[in-house]
Amino acid sequence: KDVQVDSIVYGDYVVTMMPEQAVIKDGAVAVLGNNIVAVGSRTAIDKKYSTKQKILGTGRILMPGLINGHTHSPMTLLRGFADDLDLMTWLQDYIFPVESTVVNEDFIKVGSELACWEMIRSGTTTFVDMYFYANVTAKVVQSCGLRAIITGVALDFPIPGSTGWDQSFNDAVAFVEQWQGKHERITPGFGPHAPYTVSPEHLKQIAASAQKMSVPLSIHVAESAAETDIIQARYKSTPVKHIVDLGLARGNLIAAHMVHPNVDEINMLVEHNVGVIHNPTSNLKLASGIAPISQMLAQGVRIGLGTDGAASNNDLDLWEEMRLSALIHKVEMKDPTVIPALTALKMATSMGADAIGLGDVTGQLVAGKRADMIQVSFDSPRLAPMYDVVSHLVYAIDASDVVTSMVSGKLLMQAGKVLTLDGKRVKAAAHAKSEVIRQSIKQ
Numbered sequence: 001k002d003v004q005v006d007s008i009v010y011g012d013y014v015v016t017m018m019p020e021q022a023v024i025k026d027g028a029v030a031v032l033g034n035n036i037v038a039v040g041s042r043t044a045i046d047k048k049y050s051t052k053q054k055i056l057g058t059g060r061i062l063m064p065g066l067i068n069g070h071t072h073s074p075m076t077l078l079r080g081f082a083d084d085l086d087l088m089t090w091l092q093d094y095i096f097p098v099e100s101t102v103v104n105e106d107f108i109k110v111g112s113e114l115a116c117w118e119m120i121r122s123g124t125t126t127f128v129d130m131y132f133y134a135n136v137t138a139k140v141v142q143s144c145g146l147r148a149i150i151t152g153v154a155l156d157f158p159i160p161g162s163t164g165w166d167q168s169f170n171d172a173v174a175f176v177e178q179w180q181g182k183h184e185r186i187t188p189g190f191g192p193h194a195p196y197t198v199s200p201e202h203l204k205q206i207a208a209s210a211q212k213m214s215v216p217l218s219i220h221v222a223e224s225a226a227e228t229d230i231i232q233a234r235y236k237s238t239p240v241k242h243i244v245d246l247g248l249a250r251g252n253l254i255a256a257h258m259v260h261p262n263v264d265e266i267n268m269l270v271e272h273n274v275g276v277i278h279n280p281t282s283n284l285k286l287a288s289g290i291a292p293i294s295q296m297l298a299q300g301v302r303i304g305l306g307t308d309g310a311a312s313n314n315d316l317d318l319w320e321e322m323r324l325s326a327l328i329h330k331v332e333m334k335d336p337t338v339i340p341a342l343t344a345l346k347m348a349t350s351m352g353a354d355a356i357g358l359g360d361v362t363g364q365l366v367a368g369k370r371a372d373m374i375q376v377s378f379d380s381p382r383l384a385p386m387y388d389v390v391s392h393l394v395y396a397i398d399a400s401d402v403v404t405s406m407v408s409g410k411l412l413m414q415a416g417k418v419l420t421l422d423g424k425r426v427k428a429a430a431h432a433k434s435e436v437i438r439q440s441i442k443q
Ligand SMILES: CSC[C@H]1O[C@@H](n2cnc3c(O)ncnc32)[C@H](O)[C@@H]1O
Pocket: 072, 091, 095, 096, 099, 130, 131, 132, 153, 154, 155, 191, 192, 193, 194, 220, 223, 282, 308, 309, 312
């Protein structure tokens, strides 16, 4: 053995998500610093590398960590607050009003810690966030060890922490300046809410800043039929065309939902290399519709998966999003061959990373990418027998089977125990906060 590494992580099966060597039986990954230095058979890795930290893989599948391409992490505190409503009623009559009363920096800290605990526990290693007081979430992410794109949000009307567009936009710019290039795991970006809550002039302004500062821009778009009607009535356009015309697709655009694009708009997504995030649970729950995922994939759109916030899901479990995305489109298209298991798995890992612009960094187990990976146990009788690992990952395994999480070479969970956040403390803080929320909405 001639090469010393920081750790070697093993798996009875290593699902690399690399096209040429998708699954390695009895494999291992060598990790040095933040990066993967080698992936191969256990024998080959053991022969060349030595380490003090071996993470054994008997009864385990080793794979890239999951990528949540769209969420609002602090909304865990509004889990179950308003259910069984359509998007616009949910947002305008329940969510915006409660947010204007209860969201402050402490809410964000408690809510994003709760979300990060849940994401680590369920195997997410990277997420894209869009919520108020982004700086507070960034600090939570810095300390809990996850990777994230965190967007400074901006809306035309008063929001928690700001009085309207000018302040929210200036704060978002300051947030990007503060975090850009400062932390290996944290990428700041811009998060204008939606084409129906931000004027064309302001969308142009924020798109220009994202382009100038070379950072991602994330937005809700083409989410509901109501949105299409509003954009038609106000601007005689359609949501995707509207934002493309305003220049939002000139850089790294992460477009969440995309339930109602027309054929021309799907072509625009391809032409402008837009990353689309599919949020099946939220789209079903808010009755927004079923996104044309198989059509977009066939045209070459890069698609990732997201949970949306816990107020419209009501959890941050990407295994559910994977399974739903492999199921609902089969019924929608009346074709059981659409979105096969491997496609769903790609959307949650390699293609998801591409869709958010982090394809060079994460989403696959290959030398040179960051050491972002999870081990999933297939020990439970519930998972026997196993004919096909990829099929199991999508159709049988669930969040509770995830036992290990590593991001940038650092362990965040071992033996199913989250190491970087105290679950008991986080839970107690969430319950305490829910009492404050209950009191404030009574008044
Ligand atoms: C300015 S970003 C945060 C803002 O977005 C709201 N939100 C959460 N989920 C959705 C959704 O699916 N569509 C539109 N807006 C959503 C959240 O409550 C915040 O107010």
